[in-house]
Amino acid sequence: MNASDPDPSACSPPVPTLERRARLQRLLGTPDLAWLLDRARRRMELGRELDGSVTNSTPSEAERTAAARLLGRPLRPARSICVALPAVDRILRESGACPGGLPAAVVELTGPVSLRRDAQAAQERAWHDAFAPLAAAVLARPELGPWYEDLRARGLVTRLCSGNPATAAPMLSDLAKVASTLPADDEPLSAFAARVLADAHALDDDRPLSTLTLGTARALTGGEPGSGAQWRRETWAAVGLLKDDLSSQVLTLGLPGDTVTATGRALAALQAAGQPAVVTLRQLARDTPEPLPPDTRVFVCENPSVVAAAADRLGTGCPPLVCVGGQPSAAAVRLLRHLAHSGATLLYHGDFDWGGLRIAEGLRAKTAWQPWRFDTAAYRAAVKAHPHTAPLPPPPTRPLTPWDPDLCAAMAHEGLRIEEELVLDVLLADLGQGTRAP
Numbered sequence: 001m002n003a004s005d006p007d008p009s010a011c012s013p014p015v016p017t018l019e020r021r022a023r024l025q026r027l028l029g030t031p032d033l034a035w036l037l038d039r040a041r042r043r044m045e046l047g048r049e050l051d052g053s054v055t056n057s058t059p060s061e062a063e064r065t066a067a068a069r070l071l072g073r074p075l076r077p078a079r080s081i082c083v084a085l086p087a088v089d090r091i092l093r094e095s096g097a098c099p100g101g102l103p104a105a106v107v108e109l110t111g112p113v114s115l116r117r118d119a120q121a122a123q124e125r126a127w128h129d130a131f132a133p134l135a136a137a138v139l140a141r142p143e144l145g146p147w148y149e150d151l152r153a154r155g156l157v158t159r160l161c162s163g164n165p166a167t168a169a170p171m172l173s174d175l176a177k178v179a180s181t182l183p184a185d186d187e188p189l190s191a192f193a194a195r196v197l198a199d200a201h202a203l204d205d206d207r208p209l210s211t212l213t214l215g216t217a218r219a220l221t222g223g224e225p226g227s228g229a230q231w232r233r234e235t236w237a238a239v240g241l242l243k244d245d246l247s248s249q250v251l252t253l254g255l256p257g258d259t260v261t262a263t264g265r266a267l268a269a270l271q272a273a274g275q276p277a278v279v280t281l282r283q284l285a286r287d288t289p290e291p292l293p294p295d296t297r298v299f300v301c302e303n304p305s306v307v308a309a310a311a312d313r314l315g316t317g318c319p320p321l322v323c324v325g326g327q328p329s330a331a332a333v334r335l336l337r338h339l340a341h342s343g344a345t346l347l348y349h350g351d352f353d354w355g356g357l358r359i360a361e362g363l364r365a366k367t368a369w370q371p372w373r374f375d376t377a378a379y380r381a382a383v384k385a386h387p388h389t390a391p392l393p394p395p396p397t398r399p400l401t402p403w404d405p406d407l408c409a410a411m412a413h414e415g416l417r418i419e420e421e422l423v424l425d426v427l428l429a430d431l432g433q434g435t436r437a438p
Contacts, residue, residue, distance in 0.1 A: 023097040027070060027097050028070065028109065030066055032060070032063045032067075033063070033066050033070065037109060039054040040085060045115060050085045053085065054082075054083055054085060056081040085102060123165065126165035130165040133172060134148065134173075134179065147215060174202065174209055175209060178209075182217065182239045188242050189236055189242060190203075203241075217235050218235060222355075223238055248329045248331040250331040251304055252277045252322050253318050254310075255277065256320070258289055261287050261290065262287050263284070264290055281330050284335055289338075291339075291343070293343075294343030295345065298320040299319060299321045299349075299372060300324065300369060301427070302323070302349070302359060302420055303420045305420065307321060314431055314432055327362070328359065328363050336367045336369075340369075347370055349420065351419045352417060352419075353411075358400060360374065364402070373427065375404040375407060378423075379410055382418040383418065392411060392416060392417050396408075
């Protein structure tokens with residue numbers, strides 16, 4: 001052999017001959033011995049030696065016959081089959097069907113075997129790497145921490161991606177970009193997706209990323225879980241993303257309007273009739289009414305029932321009143337910001353429950369307001385007048401009332417929910433006077 005010739009011992013073993021393959025298939029590769037191969041493979045995946053025996057407790061007649069033929073022993077009546085793996089290994093080697101014995105036969109018949117602990121460790125590393133961009137984004141925004149932990153614990157991403165971290169990685173990277181960018185500033189959803197993710201349809205309703213991003217939006221705003229088109233629209237709007245500029249609306253009463261803009265003229269006509277007005281985001285963005293006179297008091301409520309009662313009782317005598325309708329829409333936020341920038345004083349009242357406090361806190365982050373009978377004294381007065389109202393659930397883990405730090409503690413102590421409808425008479429009296437409540 002020349003020095004340049006390859007060393008035969010360093011070469012890969014020769015490809016098994018067809019005759020040997022056929023013999024191995026006949027001995028061990030039949031469907032009736034699949035259970036034996038499966039048990040041997042499991043042991044190899046767990047890193048165990050192929051010693052001892054394996055048992056089939058409920059064999060079929062064909063499986064009993066195949067096992068007896070493999071071992072070269074007569075078929076015996078029995079409820080179970082017990083096969084010694086060393087005996088199978090010896091048969092395979094001595095017959096020449098598989099010189100490498102049972103471990104090599106398992107690989108040849110069923111494919112390469114990976115240790116489960118190694119495969120599991122690799123899978124865990126892959127998931128860690130997939131979540132890494134989102135984990136970094138959450139680290140910069142601690143308010144997202146509980147949502148992120150819940151997302152990992154519930155396995156939602158695993159289900160959405162069929163357990164494949166390679167599929168999840170680009171989606172989680174996109175989610176990290178969205179989480180780092182929100183909230184937006186009254187931006188169309190498709191435009192936001194195109195700007196941040198380079199795909200205008202990335203947040204469409206049928207995309208898994210949309211489901212995850214809605215969870216992020218709820219975490220940022222304290223929104224409640226839900227479903228349906230209206231809930232999605234409101235959840236997007238809460239973080240400044242608009243499905244469209246017509247469905248985002250705000251309910252008003254008594255806004256004086258103007259004679260300059262079409263929106264202002266419509267408001268003025270409805271004020272003169274003592275009727276509520278619904279204004280869309282499109283109107284506010286493209287035909288903004290003229291500013292109100294400085295120092296105008298604008299009352300703000302959470303529920304439409306306050307507007308309806310004020311229209312019935314006060315009509316044209318109602319001062320400017322804006323209803324956020326629960327989680328404030330983009331239209332509501334835009335209108336209130338416009339009024340505040342013009343010098344108006346916003347006076348806010350909402351439900352005395354944890355959801356109502358979150359709505360108020362979220363609105364306060366977007367525009368300044370002063371409490372309108374929405375403080376500790378007003379709550380205690382309402383509880384005294386309505387001692388048998390619905391109970392509150394356990395309080396949140398953090399305070400929600402920066403405008404009155406004692407309010408959360410008072411509500412937790414009393415444990416009663418006071419909705420706006422219970423204090424309508426007091427609110428309407430304030431509106432009738434057009435002044436701020438003491």
